[in-house]
Amino acid sequence: MNRQLVFALLLLILPFSSQVRQSSSQGPRPATLDAEFLRALREPAEPMHIVGPIYFVGTKGLGVYLITTPSGHILIGGGMPGSASAIEAAIRKLGYKPEDIKILLSNHAHFDHAGTMADLKKLSGASMEAMEGDVKLLASGGKLDYLFGADPRFYFPPVRADRVLKDGDTVELGGVKLTARLTPGHTPGCATFITTVQDGGRSYQVVFPDGTSVNPGTRLVRNPSYPGILEDYRKTFAVLEPLHPDIFLVYHIDDSGWIAKRDRAATEGAQAFVDLDGYRSFVGDRKARFEQLVAEEKRAVHPD
Numbered sequence: 001m002n003r004q005l006v007f008a009l010l011l012l013i014l015p016f017s018s019q020v021r022q023s024s025s026q027g028p029r030p031a032t033l034d035a036e037f038l039r040a041l042r043e044p045a046e047p048m049h050i051v052g053p054i055y056f057v058g059t060k061g062l063g064v065y066l067i068t069t070p071s072g073h074i075l076i077g078g079g080m081p082g083s084a085s086a087i088e089a090a091i092r093k094l095g096y097k098p099e100d101i102k103i104l105l106s107n108h109a110h111f112d113h114a115g116t117m118a119d120l121k122k123l124s125g126a127s128m129e130a131m132e133g134d135v136k137l138l139a140s141g142g143k144l145d146y147l148f149g150a151d152p153r154f155y156f157p158p159v160r161a162d163r164v165l166k167d168g169d170t171v172e173l174g175g176v177k178l179t180a181r182l183t184p185g186h187t188p189g190c191a192t193f194i195t196t197v198q199d200g201g202r203s204y205q206v207v208f209p210d211g212t213s214v215n216p217g218t219r220l221v222r223n224p225s226y227p228g229i230l231e232d233y234r235k236t237f238a239v240l241e242p243l244h245p246d247i248f249l250v251y252h253i254d255d256s257g258w259i260a261k262r263d264r265a266a267t268e269g270a271q272a273f274v275d276l277d278g279y280r281s282f283v284g285d286r287k288a289r290f291e292q293l294v295a296e297e298k299r300a301v302h303p304d
Contacts, residue, residue: 041112042083047090048262051204051247051270052197053176056262057090059083062112063251063258065208066091067195069174072102075126076193076208077251081115081156088123099124102173105180106130107210107251108190109137110145111156118157129163129171131182134189145187146225147217165191183211183240185233188226192239199270207245207279211236212286214293221297230294237287248279255282 040061047057050065058064059079064087067074073096079087088098101124107113109130117138121128130138137144141158148154165171167182171193178195190211196203211233219225220233247270250256257278264272 041080042086044086044089047094048265049094050249050265050273051206052199054197054206054249055094056249057087057094058253059086061253063249063253064090065249066094066096066101067176067178068096069176071174072100074103074105074171074173074176074178075101075120076105077107078104078113078116078120080112084116084119084123087116087120101126103171104128105171105178105193106134106138106161106189106191107193107208108187109134109142110148110187111142111154113251114138114142114159115156118159121159127162128159129165130161131165131167131180131184131189131191133182133184134187134191135161135164137187137189146229147215181239183209183236185229185236186211186213186215188232190236194243194245204246204270204274205244206247206249207240207243208249208251209240209243209279209283210251212240212283212290214290219297220294222301233290237283237290240283241287243279244276245279246276247273248275248282249273250282 041059043060045056045058045060047055049055053068055066055068056063057066057075058077062079063077064079065076067076091098098120101120104117104121104124104126106117106129117128120126138159138161142155143149145154165180167180169180171178171180176195176197178193181192181194183190183192192210193208194205196205214220214233218229220230224230248256257275261272261275
């Protein structure tokens with residue numbers, strides 16, 4: 001993999017992760033570290049129980065979440081093209097069957113999350129469900145992406161949505177109910193899912209937030225990447241800021257202190273993941289970064 005491709009992949013996959021922030025303050029990271037980071041997105045990770053019926057079945061870099069029910073299972077998110085086998089193996093290791101997945105929920109239609117959807121849909125026959133704004137993008141395999149559509153390196157196997165979600169729709173299966181909220185901008189149909197589950201005699205509100213990062217090259221003010229993108233991002237933060245989840249589960253796992261929480265879970269169980277302050281920081285930091293980008297772009301258009 002050449003250095004230019006590695007850099008381009010990093011721009012898409014995790015533009016404002018701690019790793020990228022580190023590189024901006026200490027200079028470019030060596031290509032070997034870039035390659036290690038990319039491998040982590042595909043490398044299998046140990047699956048684990050989080051809270052109630054929710055389990056982690058992702059990779060060392062990506063969050064994918066299984067919600068089990070007596071009527072079959074829900075899978076939230078996906079992984080890189082070619083990594084479906086790692087997700088399948090994680091589900092089986094927990095004692096469940098990927099063939100029993102009934103609903104696949106897309107968080108957003110970029111190749112690092114949608115890359116396994118077609119394979120998992122074929123395996124399970126599950127209903128693929130996505131927000132309206134991402135339906136055509138998913139069906140195109142990434143070719144209609146406003147930022148990366150011209151670059152085949154970011155394509156993924158096309159997948160057709162069986163159910164088109166709108167803001168506020170509910171997804172229900174086997175006693176589990178999720179609310180789908182539209183949190184657009186990162187893609188036009190980026191989605192956040194909210195649910196409440198029981199564990200150890202108490203309730204936990206769990207939020208799967210998405211849509212907060214801005215990929216380099218995105219235009220927000222002048223000649224916007226798509227009409228209304230600035231307003232869409234502001235809608236996203238307006239949806240996420242008022243939430244007060246007990247637990248938040250993200251799709252790039254180093255965005256949430258995952259390793260420390262995972263380690264504490266061995267003795268603390270679900271309580272290890274309770275982190276309202278972490279959620280507030282997660283949303284607040286990304287909103288501040290977004291507003292900084294808007295201000296910078298406005299200054300470039302109308303310098304003092």
